[in-house]
Structures are given as C-alpha cells and as structure tokens.
Amino acid sequence: MSEPSSRRPEAFKAPVGTRDVLPPESGRWQALVAAFAQHVGRAGYGLVQSPMFEEIGVFSRVGEGTDVVRKEMYDFLDKGDRHLALRPEGTASVVRAFVQHRPATPWKVWYAAPSFRYERPQAGRYRQHHQLGVEALGSADPDLDVEVIALLWDFYASLGLRQVELVLNSMGTTQDRRRYVDDLRSWLVGRIGELDPADAEKVEAHPMRVLDSKRPTTIAAIADAPAITDRLSDDAVAHFDRVKDGLTAVGVPFRLEPRLVRGLDYYTHTTFEFVSGALDAAQSTIGGGGRYDGLVESLGGPPTAGIGFGSGIERVLLTCDAEGVFAAGPAPIDVFVVDAAGGRHARDLTLELRRAGLAADRAFDGRSMKSQMKSADRSGAVLVAIVGDDEAAAGTVTVRHMDGDRSQTSVGRDDLVAHVRAAAGR
Numbered sequence: 095m096s097e098p099s100s101r102r103p104e105a106f107k108a109p110v111g112t113r114d115v116l117p118p119e120s121g122r123w124q125a126l127v128a129a130f131a132q133h134v135g136r137a138g139y140g141l142v143q144s145p146m147f148e149e150i151g152v153f154s155r156v157g158e159g160t161d162v163v164r165k166e167m168y169d170f171l172d173k174g175d176r177h178l179a180l181r182p183e184g185t186a187s188v189v190r191a192f193v194q195h196r197p198a199t200p201w202k203v204w205y206a207a208p209s210f211r212y213e214r215p216q217a218g219r220y221r222q223h224h225q226l227g228v229e230a231l232g233s234a235d236p237d238l239d240v241e242v243i244a245l246l247w248d249f250y251a252s253l254g255l256r257q258v259e260l261v262l263n264s265m266g267t268t269q270d271r272r273r274y275v276d277d278l279r280s281w282l283v284g285r286i287g288e289l290d291p292a293d294a295e296k297v298e299a300h301p302m303r304v305l306d307s308k309r310p311t312t313i314a315a316i317a318d319a320p321a322i323t324d325r326l327s328d329d330a331v332a333h334f335d336r337v338k339d340g341l342t343a344v345g346v347p348f349r350l351e352p353r354l355v356r357g358l359d360y361y362t363h364t365t366f367e368f369v370s371g372a373l374d375a376a377q378s379t380i381g382g383g384g385r386y387d388g389l390v391e392s393l394g395g396p397p398t399a400g401i402g403f404g405s406g407i408e409r410v411l412l413t414c415d416a417e418g419v420f421a422a423g424p425a426p427i428d429v430f431v432v433d434a435a436g437g438r439h440a441r442d443l444t445l446e447l448r449r450a451g452l453a454a455d456r457a458f459d460g461r462s463m464k465s466q467m468k469s470a471d472r473s474g475a476v477l478v479a480i481v482g483d484d485e486a487a488a489g490t491v492t493v494r495h496m497d498g499d500r501s502q503t504s505v506g507r508d509d510l511v512a513h514v515r516a517a518a519g520r
C-alpha cells in the first residue's frame with residue numbers, strides 16, 4: 095500500500111465555457127425567469143419541459159448546414175449504444191414533443207432551459223447557456239408573428255432596457271428560400287476567388303452561411319450579393335407586409351435587414367433578432383427567432399406552421415448590467431433571530447416563524463452577540479428578534495426595527511409571530 099499523499103487533492107473548476115450562478119446573482123436570475131413566466135403566461139403561453147438530450151436526428155434534421163449542428167453539438171453514445179445529443183437549442187425539442195403528443199392548436203408554450211454548444215467561449219458566449227423562449231404552433235396568421243415579436247419587445251421594455259433594436263427580415267416560403275439559395279450560389283461561384291477561403295468552402299453546400307460571415311474580405315466581396323427580399327413570392331410579400339404593418343400599429347419599431355439569415359436552417363417567412371447597443375458586437379444579439387413552417391413536417395408531423403424566439407438569459411442580464419437596470423436585490427427576509435442565551439431559542443423561533451409563513455434566518459456556531467448583529471444587518475431583515483438571558487427568563491423577545499429609528503419593543507414570546515407579521519406587512 096502506498097503512503098497517503100500529503101498533497102491536497104486537485105481542486106476542480108467548472109468546465110471551460112460554463113459558469114456557476116451563485117446568490118445574489120441567482121436571485122436575479124430567478125426573478126428574470128419569474129417575470130418572463132408571468133409576462134408570457136398573460137399571453138396564453140404554458141410551460142413546456144422537454145428532455146435536455148434527444149436522439150441526434152432531432153437536431154441534425156433542423157440544421158445540417160449550420161455550425162450549431164455540424165461543429166458544436168455535444169453528442170455521445172449512451173450505454174445502450176443510442177446516439178444522443180445535448181440540446182443545442184430549444185425549438186427542435188419542442189417541435190419533437192408536438193409531433194409526439196399532437197396537442198390541440200394553436201399550441202403556445204414557453205421554456206427556460208439550458209442549451210449546449212461547443213463554441214469558443216468569451217464574455218456572453220458559453221458552452222452551456224440558458225434560453226427563455228416561446229414557440230407557437232399551428233397558425234400561419236401574420237398576427238401571430240406580431241404577437242410573438244411584440245411579446246419579446248415588451249419583455250425587454252418591462253426590464254427597463256432601452257437600447258434594444260429589432261432587426262427584421264423575411265426568408266419567404268420554402269420554395270422562395272430554395273430558389274434564392276440557388277441564385278445566391280451561382281452568384282457566389284462567380285466571385286469565389288474574392289471570398290475568404292474559409293467562406294469559399296461553404297458556397298457549394300451552404301451559400302447562405304456566407305452572408306453570415308464576419309471576415310472583412312468576404313464582407314467586401316458580397317456587398318452586392320442578391321438579397322432574399324428581392325426574390326419573395328407574392329404570398330411571402332403579403333405576409334411580410336402584414337407583419338410590418340402590425341408591428342407599426344402596436345408601436346414596435348424595427349429596422350429591415352435583408353442580410354439577416356440567422357444561424358439555423360429551419361426559418362421561413364419572418365426572421366428577427368434583438369440587438370443590444372449596450373453590448374460588444376460579438377455577443378450583442380440578446381434574442382432571435384422566426385417562423386419555421388416546414389419544421390414539424392421534417393420531424394415527421396403533419397404540415398404545421400410555427401414561430402418562436404429564444405433569448406439568452408446570460409446576455410439579457412449582461413445587457414441589464416450595461417444599462418444599469420433590473421438590479422440584483424438581496425433575498426428579503428422578515429426577521430433575523432439573535433440568540434445570546436445559548437442558541438436553542440434561535441433554533442425554535444426561526445422554525446416557528448417559518449412555519450407561520452414568514453421569512454426568518456439566524457446565525458450558527460454560538461457566535462457573539464456583536465457578530466450575530468452584524469449578520470442580522472447584512473441579511474437586510476426588516477426586524478431583529480433578540481433573546482438574551484433576561485428575555486429567556488421573562489418569556490419575552492426584544493424586537494428591533496431595522497428601518498428608520500431602530501426602535502425596540504418587548505413582546506411576549508407567544509406574540510412574536512403576530513408582531514412580525516404586522517410589522518413586515520404580511
């Protein structure tokens with residue numbers, strides 16, 4: 095047997111591209127999700143929970159041409175040799191669930207869910223990120239496009255965000271899109287020598303990805319590339335006109351961007367992104383989405399229209415920081431119990447207060463009165479309930495009001511719950 099090592103065991107860190115979310119930041123995270131749930135709940139969206147992993151086909155079917163699916167997916171064989179992948183985005187899983195369960199339409203759902211992409215990590219770009227999203231299936235009505243886009247616009251506004259721009263485009267019908275891809279490919283083939291070699295590689299199989307390029311050589315070469323908006327069929331133009339008119343009518347401003355192709359392959363008709371002017375350009379897109387009228391069919395369901403969005407929680411919170419809104423507050427508690435008579439009173443009183451529905455906390459380890467008072471201060475509690483030897487003997491508690499004049503009253507132990515409830519306004 096080897097000697098036990100005197101060295102400390104290795105201290106692990108969260109994997110590259112992931113983060114721990116600790117209090118108080120986690121409280122703000124919870125508040126954001128709760129605000130979103132309430133906001134979309136008022137518009138008739140119900141929570142959907144789907145697995146964090148799926149058969150790989152669910153995702154490969156939605157974006158064979160995309161980096162998200164080709165390069166960034168966390169896929170693996172499980173112990174039963176099934177080829178699975180961690181969800182890189184929310185839409186495919188929701189559509190798979192729709193096809194499996196065939197709920198009545200329109201089916202309007204929301205989610206707050208982690209997504210996994212093997213990307214190069216940087217501020218605002220993670221390998222595990224979290225999306226707030228909605229999907230609405232079963233209606234091709236352009237008013238639904240307006241509803242979905244306005245829902246996200248109003249959500250950002252409700253957080254206090256002001257520097258958000260909505261960028262809008264239409265990809266047309268599936269046929270329009272297919273025709274455009276052919277036109278674009280021919281156009282790009284004619285200029286292949288002018289493109290950055292990394293983009294030139296994409297022309298044959300995925301010409302639209304070239305429009306996404308951030309490489310200066312390519313950007314210059316494609317300045318006059320054909321735009322999808324010049325190739326739309328009459329139906330697609332009529333749909334897009336209704337969406338634009340609707341957004342204007344409900345007071346949601348937008349900028350048209352014919353080059354907006356989005357990073358996933360399933361989009362038809364309306365596509366959109368919300369860009370924050372308060373973040374660095376590399377991760378300034380805080381939300382995006384669009385219609386995907388062929389996706390349900392491609393996952394084995396009946397022809398069904400669909401539209402939705404996803405918005406990165408991390409990026410939304412970064413934007414809130416940059417704009418100085420939606421600040422993190424300490425989780426408020428009603429009363430902090432300070433026990434200078436041995437600790438048993440704190441044990442019993444905190445439990446009694448919590449059982450009565452109040453928020454109560456205490457210190458441990460027999461700390462001094464002074465140290466307990468410091469913890470009470472830090473806790474942000476409205477009241478401090480103090481039990482010293484005198485109170486313990488008399489069956490009373492001294493209650494100090496931490497706001498305003500810090501006045502104190504003595505209350506009978508049996509009256510503490512009622513007193514705290516009244517003072518904390520509960």
Ligand code: HAM
Pocket residue numbers: 182183184185186211213218219220221222223224225227228229357358379380381382383384385401402403404405406407408409
């Ligand atoms: P997406 O544009 O790929 O769309 O992602 C949606 C949002 O997730 C982005 O706008 C961004 O805020 C955030 N996000 C994406 N990747 C990362 C990352 N690596 N780190 C941090 N945040 C990230 C979708 O995923 C579609 N499913 C949206 C959708 C729903 N379309 C229709 N319905």
